[in-house]
Amino acid sequence: MTQDEAKALVGKRAVEFVKDGMAVGLGTGTTATLFIRSLGERVQQGLKIRCVASSDASHNLAASLGMDITTLDKLPELDVYIDGADEVAPGLALIKGGGGALLREKIVASAAKKFIVVADQTKVVKMLGRFPLPVEVIKMALPLVLPKLAELGLNPSQRPAKNGNGPYLTDEGNFILDCACGQIPDPVATAAAIRSIVGVVEHGLFLHMASLALIAGDDGVTELQP
Numbered sequence: 001m002t003q004d005e006a007k008a009l010v011g012k013r014a015v016e017f018v019k020d021g022m023a024v025g026l027g028t029g030t031t032a033t034l035f036i037r038s039l040g041e042r043v044q045q046g047l048k049i050r051c052v053a054s055s056d057a058s059h060n061l062a063a064s065l066g067m068d069i070t071t072l073d074k075l076p077e078l079d080v081y082i083d084g085a086d087e088v089a090p091g092l093a094l095i096k097g098g099g100g101a102l103l104r105e106k107i108v109a110s111a112a113k114k115f116i117v118v119a120d121q122t123k124v125v126k127m128l129g130r131f132p133l134p135v136e137v138i139k140m141a142l143p144l145v146l147p148k149l150a151e152l153g154l155n156p157s158q159r160p161a162k163n164g165n166g167p168y169l170t171d172e173g174n175f176i177l178d179c180a181c182g183q184i185p186d187p188v189a190t191a192a193a194i195r196s197i198v199g200v201v202e203h204g205l206f207l208h209m210a211s212l213a214l215i216a217g218d219d220g221v222t223e224l225q226p
């Protein structure tokens with residue numbers, strides 16, 4: 001099975017966790033996009049749900065599929081949030097933000113009773129840190145935050161825009177620093193150290209947030225619990 005096939009399979013499986021009448025948080029990224037597309041098909045067949053998205057891209061996609069998509073001010077409590085991840089470690093400790101949406105993803109996830117991760121087998125690791133850890137930073141604080149992350153040994157570098165023209169900007173207009181720090185043996189301590197830096201808006205460590213992970217591989221979809 002290719003990685004794209006695995007992403008499509010798990011996206012489709014996640015739809016089974018969405019029931020009539022639910023308020024659903026929509027993630028961001030290629031796997032979440034495949035989930036949203038599958039969910040859109042079910043909506044077109046009559047599934048009645050309301051949704052909030054974690055990025056402008058996912059919001060616009062859901063709207064284009066005819067889904068009832070709104071914002072947290074109208075729908076602040078969600079039954080479930082379904083999103084991909086860049087890494088899934090034991091305890092369902094995650095690195096997220098490869099797609100640059102970590103801040104809104106963490107906000108929407110925190111509004112949900114249940115957070116289900118959808119990922120292909122390549123995302124499963126024994127210890128977080130193979131994937132560079134994204135940190136979202138207020139623009140004016142960049143010259144202060146960059147050296148502080150470097151002092152912590154996190155090896156930060158500023159993410160460029162996808163088209164190579166200037167820096168990457170999040171939906172909230174902030175910069176992203178990708179920290180190629182290698183293995184993260186104590187994610188709780190790393191998260192606390194990053195959070196203590198003034199000007200950091202959010203980091204991509206999602207700890208004790210996910211309640212279930214659906215992982216697709218050659219044997220189909222397996223479920224991981226925290």
Ligand code: 5RP
Nearest residue numbers: 029030031084097098099101
């Ligand atoms: C976006 C994310 C994505 O969920 C993560 O990057 C995984 O993306 P993909 O499904 O495309 O591999 O956190 O900010």
